[in-house]
Amino acid sequence: MKKTAKMAALMLALAMMTTTLAACGNSADSKGSTATDTTVSNSQDNGTAETSTQEAENTLTFGTNAEFPPFEFVAGSGVIDQYDGIDIAIAKQIAERNGMTPAIENMEFDSLLVALQNGQIDAAIAGMTVIEERKEEADFSIPYYTATQVMIVKEDSEIASAADMADKKICVIQGYTGEICVKDMGYPYESFKKGTDAIMELVNGKCDVVVLDSATSQKYIEENEGLKIVEDAEAFESEEYAIAVKKGNTELLDKINTVIDAMLTDGTVAELGAKYTEQLSAD
Numbered sequence: 001m002k003k004t005a006k007m008a009a010l011m012l013a014l015a016m017m018t019t020t021l022a023a024c025g026n027s028a029d030s031k032g033s034t035a036t037d038t039t040v041s042n043s044q045d046n047g048t049a050e051t052s053t054q055e056a057e058n059t060l061t062f063g064t065n066a067e068f069p070p071f072e073f074v075a076g077s078g079v080i081d082q083y084d085g086i087d088i089a090i091a092k093q094i095a096e097r098n099g100m101t102p103a104i105e106n107m108e109f110d111s112l113l114v115a116l117q118n119g120q121i122d123a124a125i126a127g128m129t130v131i132e133e134r135k136e137e138a139d140f141s142i143p144y145y146t147a148t149q150v151m152i153v154k155e156d157s158e159i160a161s162a163a164d165m166a167d168k169k170i171c172v173i174q175g176y177t178g179e180i181c182v183k184d185m186g187y188p189y190e191s192f193k194k195g196t197d198a199i200m201e202l203v204n205g206k207c208d209v210v211v212l213d214s215a216t217s218q219k220y221i222e223e224n225e226g227l228k229i230v231e232d233a234e235a236f237e238s239e240e241y242a243i244a245v246k247k248g249n250t251e252l253l254d255k256i257n258t259v260i261d262a263m264l265t266d267g268t269v270a271e272l273g274a275k276y277t278e279q280l281s282a283d
Contacts, residue, residue: 060095060102063121064088065109067173067194069219070276071127071241080104086272087125090144093268094243094259108193109175113137116246123256124244127213129177131239139247141256143240144269149178150217151230152202152210159209162235168208171198177239178211185235199224219280 064087066072071087078084079092083104095102105121112124116138127147130140153159159168162185170189172179182189190207192198199220201207212220214229221227243260245253263269 058100060091060098060100061105061120061122062091062095062102063105063107063112063115063124064091064126065112066104066106067109067196068127068213068216070215070273070280072125074106086145086269086276087127089272089276090260090263090269091123091125093263094256097259097262098255109173113244116244119246122245122252127216127241128244129239130242131177131180134244137247138244139249139253140242140244141253142260143242144260144264145241145273146238147213147215147241148231148233148238149181149211149236150214151232152199152212152217152220152227153208153230154202155226155228157208157228157230159230161230162232165209165211169206171201171207171210173198173212177213181236182211195220199227202227215277218277222280 064072064083066074066083066085068085070085072083072085074082075084076082079088080102081104083106088104091104092102105115107115109126112121112126112128113134115121116124124138127145128134129147130143134140151159151162151165159165165182165185165187170182170187172182172189172191173195174191174193179189179191189211190201192201195210195212195216198207198210198212202210203224203226209230210217210220214231217229221229243256245256260269
């Protein structure tokens, strides 16, 4: 009996020890598996983060205001995503010739220089005229296009010069050079965020004249019957378009200037101007 009891006790002890060891083994395996899974997960997360960082560093983001044909506008299939135009094609060339991927941020014209300063974009290309006021906020590339301001009026309008706008209702686009010119002349005006809205005011007889860049004005009179362009070289001097970068960003500015200079020299900019002007005229 005692022997039997001892044997039973010994077997029970062995069974309990085996169970305990098994339990400890399972716990260790479980912890080991968790640590391995966590290491793999962290490795994957770090890899994704590194890839995202590399992609961001290799992307050149341009800010624009896609309301300014033929320089920038929204299309069904554009040069960069849904964006197309002379400026967008130039932006693509600048990025790709520097081994980078181009990207576009579309925003209101007045927000472009602010977006540069806060790092939302790397450069601004939007038919932007170089003026002293803007040079205080950003650095500019060499000019790539020369334009002038004109007046869009109805075909039966008596406006023949800028002086004739004195007692007329004038519309401009907010932040554009036309607004600056009219303001400097001391004339009251109404500003719109989109060129199409200002033109509709004219078409519907709610204003007498719209002051706008020459190339874009040509597009609007082709799209709307009964309008014409009036020029006044004495009142509106020629202006130069350039690309803006954050002040002090000489590295990017040098890269942009190198490409623009090459595109001007080999005639690429002129070809793009002719291409988009003809294309929009045919649409």
